[in-house]
């Protein structure tokens with residue numbers, strides 16, 4: 557199923573995923589360009605994780621008449637870091653890469669963890685563990701980074717720091733990104749484009765042209781937020 561799709565990094569047409577008789581993804585269309593950062597919002601149960609799993613190649617039961625074209629080189633970051641507890645930080649980053657210690661060290665430096673190579677995962681804070689997870693993803697130079705609420709378990713201040721870090725990493729590595737989040741402001745701060753999923757279909761889309769650094773105090777920001785909340789069915 558994975559193919560090199562050339563001009564776009566992701567091309568999904570008419571994607572369908574059923575559980576029993578219920579279509580959780582219901583004829584979904586999505587294209588993501590190289591280097592584009594797309595944030596995905598949607599109510600609980602709207603199909604966000606299901607879409608990510610399909611794009612990550614973790615779900616072989618998707619069907620539909622359409623296309624599911626993703627690059628070979630995909631990295632995934634989850635809400636929990638999923639580090640191996642028996643491996644030190646650097647080993648976690650380079651696991652399976654064979655002789656990539658120097659690249660691993662550079663990646664750890666990029667995420668602000670120089671000097672922590674020999675630590676065990678349980679010696680790190682939650683935010684630090686997510687930094688390691690980002691280093692582990694980006695050391696592989698993915699064409700596509702899939703992130704399923706990667707900052708959802710972090711406190712507000714750590715989350716803001718992670719936003720700055722992720723923007724910096726994306727500017728340096730230029731992967732296409734699909735970020736699932738429940739946080740509308742996070743979506744607007746980070747993304748080039750925000751899409752809203754409802755019942756397995758994309759029901760709204762906003763291209764974000766606000767200049768960086770983006771501030772929730774900007775009237776343009778408030779206008780986008782209000783349209784997105786509307787699409788999510790939240791009265792404001």
Ligand SMILES: Nc1ncnc2c1ncn2[C@@H]1O[C@H](COP(=O)(O)OP(=O)(O)OP(=O)(O)O)[C@@H](O)[C@H]1O
Pocket residue numbers: 575580598599600601602603604605606607
């Ligand atoms: N293995 C499964 N078996 C049956 N139904 C499933 C399975 N996995 C997901 N579903 C259903 O598919 C729907 C979409 O689930 P999904 O996890 O993609 O939603 P989501 O938008 O990511 O939700 P949340 O924001 O709560 O994480 C839900 O109704 C869920 O119950």
